[in-house]
Amino acid sequence: MGSLGFEVTPLEKPFKGSAIDFGAEISGIDVENLTDATFDIIRAALYKHSVVVLKNQEGLSSRAQYELTRRFDPAANLYSHGKTIDKRSVLHKDLTTVPNQPQVQIIGHGKVDEYEGLQDLQLTHPHHRTFHKHPVPLEEDRDVTHFYRWHIDSAMYELDPPRVTSLFAARVPKGRRQTLRYDDGSDESLDVPLGTTAFISGYRMFDLLSDEDKAWVLESYVEYAAHPYIWMSQCKARSNGLGLFSDGLELDASQLPPVDEAKIRRYPMVWKNPETGRLALMMYPIPARRIINMKTGVVVDDLKTVRETIYRLQRPAISPQYVYPHDWVEGDLVLFHNHGVLHSIVGAFTEGEVRLFRQCNMAASQPPLGPNDSISI
Numbered sequence: 001m002g003s004l005g006f007e008v009t010p011l012e013k014p015f016k017g018s019a020i021d022f023g024a025e026i027s028g029i030d031v032e033n034l035t036d037a038t039f040d041i042i043r044a045a046l047y048k049h050s051v052v053v054l055k056n057q058e059g060l061s062s063r064a065q066y067e068l069t070r071r072f073d074p075a076a077n078l079y080s081h082g083k084t085i086d087k088r089s090v091l092h093k094d095l096t097t098v099p100n101q102p103q104v105q106i107i108g109h110g111k112v113d114e115y116e117g118l119q120d121l122q123l124t125h126p127h128h129r130t131f132h133k134h135p136v137p138l139e140e141d142r143d144v145t146h147f148y149r150w151h152i153d154s155a156m157y158e159l160d161p162p163r164v165t166s167l168f169a170a171r172v173p174k175g176r177r178q179t180l181r182y183d184d185g186s187d188e189s190l191d192v193p194l195g196t197t198a199f200i201s202g203y204r205m206f207d208l209l210s211d212e213d214k215a216w217v218l219e220s221y222v223e224y225a226a227h228p229y230i231w232m233s234q235c236k237a238r239s240n241g242l243g244l245f246s247d248g249l250e251l252d253a254s255q256l257p258p259v260d261e262a263k264i265r266r267y268p269m270v271w272k273n274p275e276t277g278r279l280a281l282m283m284y285p286i287p288a289r290r291i292i293n294m295k296t297g298v299v300v301d302d303l304k305t306v307r308e309t310i311y312r313l314q315r316p317a318i319s320p321q322y323v324y325p326h327d328w329v330e331g332d333l334v335l336f337h338n339h340g341v342l343h344s345i346v347g348a349f350t351e352g353e354v355r356l357f358r359q360c361n362m363a364a365s366q367p368p369l370g371p372n373d374s375i376s377i
């Protein structure tokens with residue numbers, strides 16, 4: 001029991017054989033009336049455990065969700081993808097902004113008559129069929145699924161990745177589970193709750209590297225593409241959701257909005273936890289464009305090589321034993337450290353299964369911390 005009577009409990013292992021070492025639940029938090037002392041407990045838990053689950057938040061207002069999320073970075077206030085999302089972006093169809101609270105988005109699936117002052121919402125849960133090169137055959141679609149897209153919440157152009165994202169479950173369809181198949185040449189699979197959000201740890205991802213790879217990633221940066229979600233909008237993803245195939249489908253400069261070189265993002269491959277000092281391998285495979293080794297000066301410009309290098313480094317850490325698939329219950333508010341974990345949407349709903357969530361995050365006031373406390377180049 002903490003000093004204020006709150007209990008921070010590590011999450012139970014989601015299945016026998018799970019090796020997850022992150023995630024915690026805190027009971028008894030009143031998000032609507034949060035004191036500084038209570039926030040300090042949540043903040044400490046987030047930097048220690050990476051994913052924090054606050055149960056029983058039914059009725060949580062968008063305002064309170066926003067205020068809690070912003071406390072992690074008070075100088076931030078702009079939604080992570082900016083004021084508007086270009087219609088050509090792959091994200092455009094997934095997000096509906098809460099009126100008067102532009103940092104909060106409504107996401108989910110199905111028809112909702114009224115929510116947050118909006119009428120007749122028709123929400124669509126991203127289906128991997130729209131994004132993967134080799135989707136699950138239609139006849140298996142009800143029972144078998146894929147990780148949709150492993151990612152860091154971020155625009156990766158102009159704006160820096162939010163420190164924290166919050167996800168609130170207002171309505172959750174009940175009862176079904178699905179088999180998540182990797183379909184990547186391994187025979188790995190995972191039994192998951194319908195519509196789970198899956199998390200993996202960047203710290204584990206770093207720890208799983210060989211000593212040689214650790215030394216190399218510590219001195220390397222990733223440069224991200226300009227207007228990445230438009231640039232890659234025609235590309236198809238691997239079946240395990242970890243990056244794209246290189247079929248030459250990226251848009252060229254003439255098909256993109258004007259590019260401002262100063263807005264291109266370059267981040268170290270390794271991000272340091274500002275509280276614990278732990279090192280996380282944090283690369284976002286889909287918008288990655290180049291790799292730069294700061295020690296040798298070598299720049300890897302060939303897109304296929306860039307992607308295959310990142311894939312080789314990341315793939316071990318998405319194996320089932322390292323994945324935490326959250327089993328959503330209505331009223332759950334989940335906060336995650338977006339500079340320490342990657343996450344993926346999962347699953348496919350059938351007609352009549354309504355899911356209603358709110359997501360909140362803000363572009364960070366500073367880039368992520370590098371391994372030597374540098375912040376960017």
Ligand SMILES: [Fe+2]
Nearest residue numbers: 151152153343
């Ligand atoms: Fe996300």
